Amino acid sequence: MLGSPLLSKMMRLLLLLLLLAIAWTSSVPTVGAESFDRQNLRMQDFSGQDLRGNDYTRTDLADANLSGVNLQGVRLFDTTLVRANLENADLRFATLDGARLNRANLTNANLEGAYAFDTDFRGAIITGVDFTDVLLDPQTNDILCETATGTNPVTGRETRETLLCP
Numbered sequence: 420m421l422g423s424p425l426l427s428k429m430m431r432l433l434l435l436l437l438l439l440a441i442a443w444t445s446s447v448p449t450v451g452a453e454s455f456d457r458q459n460l461r462m463q464d465f466s467g468q469d470l471r472g473n474d475y476t477r478t479d480l481a482d483a484n485l486s487g488v489n490l491q492g493v494r495l496f497d498t499t500l501v502r503a504n505l506e507n508a509d510l511r512f513a514t515l516d517g518a519r520l521n522r523a524n525l526t527n528a529n530l531e532g533a534y535a536f537d538t539d540f541r542g543a544i545i546t547g548v549d550f551t552d553v554l555l556d557p558q559t560n561d562i563l564c565e566t567a568t569g570t571n572p573v574t575g576r577e578t579r580e581t582l583l584c585p
Contacts, residue, residue: 466504527572531581535559549574550581 454474481501497517515535527547547569564584
C-alpha cells in the first residue's frame, strides 16, 4: 500500500500545499510595517509610538523625537540619528550597524540584543542605557565605558555592567 501511485500522489500534493502555505505566510508583511528606506524624516516627532517592524535603513532621522518609542527589531542600518532623542526607547534586537548616533540622547534606552557593530556613539548620552548582549566593536565599547553611568529603570541593570566595563 505504501508504494501505491495514489498514496504517492497524495503525499506530493500535501507537500506542495505545505510549501505553498509556507511561501505565502513568509511573504505576508507584518501588520502596520512600513519601509522608510532613504527617506528624510528629520525633526519628526514619533514620541511614544509603536514602530516595531518598520525599516529605517539609510533614513535621515537627525533631531527626531523618538522618546519612549518601541523600536524592537527595527532596521536602523546606516541610519542618521544625530542629536535624536531616544530617551526611554525600546531598541531591543534592533539592527543599528552603521548608524550614526552622534550627540543622541539615549538616556534609559534598552538596546538589549541589538546589533551595533559599526555604530557611531560619539558624544551620545548613555546614562542608564542597557547594553546587555549588544554586539559592539571593542574600541566603541571602550569609548562607551569612559562615560557609562546609571541604572536602567526598566531592567534594573547598570550601564557599566551591561558593557562589561573594567
